[in-house]
Amino acid sequence: MSQPTPINERDSERCPLILLQINDSGVEGVGTVRQSLFLAVCTLAAWLHLKCGLSRASTSRLLKVLSIIVQAAMELGCLLTMKGRLQRDRDDITSLSPCRLPNDVRSAMSALDIEPNILRSICCPKCFSKYSLDSLPQVCLRREVPRAKICGAKLWTTRPTRAGPRLVPARLYSSQDFESWLEFFLSRPGIEAVISKSYTHKPSLEVMRVIWDSPAWRSLPGHFSSTPGNLTFSWYIDWFNPFTNKIAGKSTSCGAIMISCLNLPLELQHLPENTFFAAITPTGKEPNVTTITAIIDPIVARFKPMWDGRIIKTYCHPRGIQKRVAILARIGDLLAIRKVMGFAGVASHNFCSFCKLRHDDLGNLDHLSWEFRTGPEVLFKAAKWNEATTKKRRKEIFKDGGVRWSALHELPYGDPVRHTMLGLMHNWIEGLLQFQARIRWGIGVVSSKVDEDDKLDNVTTNPHPLDSVLDNLDFGLDTLEGEVEDLYQESQQYADTPSQLSRMRSETLILENPNDSDPEDIDFQPDSDSELDSEDDNEVDDSWKLTCVFTTAELSVIHACLSDAIIPSWVERPPRNLEEKSHGKLKADHWFVLFSIFLPLILPEIWQIPSNNRCRSLLDNFYHLVTCTNIVCAYSVTSDSADAYLDHYIKYRRSSHILFPKPGERPNHHYAMHNSDLMKFWGPLMPLSEFAGERHNGNLQKVETNSHSCKCVTQSLFLCDLTIARGA
């Protein structure tokens, strides 16, 4: 072994920090270095555990090894120091206590102060009513209305432990404290400067590019959003399967509520460290349309006082400054947002949250004749529903107005109509575009050998009985049916399912779900009005046969385009074999690029047959759809483009009525009529779409849960995610 060499000038250049500290500050400098070392080790441990997925036990082992290494290094340093020019400090240095590093990753994370303030409460596993541990009864005593039966769900359960079975609360609900998160959020250097840009932004009068340009930004009382110091947020809710969407895997769902600061520029808005993960609903049985309120209540209760303002410590104001907070946009997919906002389901007579058009009149294109809902009216009806003392009365009120109470109505500034988003990703991209490809064009139906001569007279006919459509699709049971299953499961999560899965199968991609109720949830108001409303929808039209408008040869041409079209590297190419089963479920982004990039490159060539009127009509129909897609998915909006959207969309629907009389239109087709008004109010819709929330959901799904199915998994998942977010 070589002897340690004395410190020389070269060594001091290699480790300037430590030596300079010692030289300049003597022993006090050592203390500073030790603190830096301690924090660095803690950060490393937290990063390995949270970000890299190293287990707690392994991280603890690593900490112990690091501790030994650091001790050895420090002793070596002392030895070197004693031999060097710092001989005079020898006694002081050696008299210092050794550097103690944490032995456990939890201690490390605690030292870093990166853990979020998680609030856990006991809740009923059925109705999600909140209870305290001190007075937790055996069964849930909540009544939905004073004259209803009690819930009766068991609130305790037995858990086997090493010390024998223990009685524990059946379900916990975890949410995060907003004020502590806000302090974390605003304590980061630079964030307030970025936020302040939203106050100094000069709204563009013609082209809306960001939400700061929009009337929505000015819609809160007292110029709230543009007042310096005030913070405006968006609310996003969606459900996901923490065990991912494997067909053979476990199926359960968690609802994630995420809140993003709209004062930030779009590129920063949805970063994990800038997103407030408000809560994750307990796994297992999902809240239904009435019990969802119990889940949202605690979150709304934290936001309600923030409207008046709270003193929050920030980076620029470490002693605190008043901050007011409001929630502006409420975002979610069609089913989730209806459930949260208390609107009727998509198959209800009052199926639209923007207007009062009846479901029977779904195909009505005369938008000037529609009567629009207003926020005060919805609030009034929702309050009436909430005050009703019998289920029967509630049912009557709901049937009349299509509105229930929602905890979000308690926010004094919100407009339940104008501040509710439609959900561009689910409505337009996964809704209308997918419907056009799968149902109207029949991509996915195995074409029989088509006589090309017949093609000139008409498009392909490939009659299959409706109920056997799936059997004849190349998707088979492991893809398209899987897709249908996913949709069904998703629908079930919202208790918005059709009464029969077979109907889902027969119409493949149902964009509506006729039932807002949970049939098993008889103690709580089944949304029977929705069931009543959906009677017509349960009738399967056997006269309609799913057919493919493309011949085999045409599909080959489309395949070639999908393979050979030249695209930049950041665009993800959709599967080339659209109608085959091997590609699995298409993502929303695939549908989008398919309709905005690839199909416009090739379909006009296919349908360029001057003598064929049907081809010309198909091309016109497709043209209007693509034009609308380009407008509604753009990142800038003008009043003219919003009007052009509506004009093209009406032409698209009108031509669809002629070209594709069966199957009929879906509620999504009507909802999309409101995109024009939404664009004029919100500006570009893409920044307020569900894409960002879905990405967060994807990240939540990836958090290692060790495949535990108990509800604790959700909490640990929640904890992990938040910690990652804070540590990011």
Next chain:
Amino acid sequence: MARLQDFSSQLMTTTSEPVKMLSNVILGKPIFKEDPIGAGLNIVPADVYSAILTYLNLQTPAFPLRDARAMPHPKNAHVLPRAAVPIRHINHKGRDYSTFDMHHGNSSVHFRMQGVLKDSGHIETMWRYTINGILRTFIVLSVHHDLSQQDEKNDPYTPFPGFLVKVVYTRRSNDLSLIILEQDHFIGHVAYYIRPEGTFGIGRSTSVLVNSLHRNRE
């Protein structure tokens, strides 16, 4: 050439012999000679150099840069160096842009430039200069050739502007119309699909460009 007159000051074109040479300069690596002065510096091909000089002097006519070849230079003259760093890849607003030989898709761009009617083309080469202490990348871009009036009649996209699709003649390496621009002129990428001759009743190979990728981002 008549149709490109409006930006002819920036256009390096394409008559028979010069085109051949220029294409060789642009596309052929052997002509590039390593500059012994510094790492990564290459002598900029004469035509490209002249075009960059013209481009810069049009921007700041009050303070024109001198052509390095116009020796002798007066004292304290601002001279555009003959050597620059050739680059094949840049990242602009989070997107990768490459030269045509690196990645066809990443080289296909939509741009907007004052006084230039054309709005899309392929990045052929890129040259990085430091001018007055500022790093600037000059992009040599071959603009697409529009359909002739005769062929335009067969363009099936003419009645459908909402597709954001345009048909042009396919790029031919021996027939490039080049302009100089900078990355700030980029709007976004353009996807395209090459169609063989005869498609749409057009006698030449065509490219169908779809310009919806930028989605009107700022």
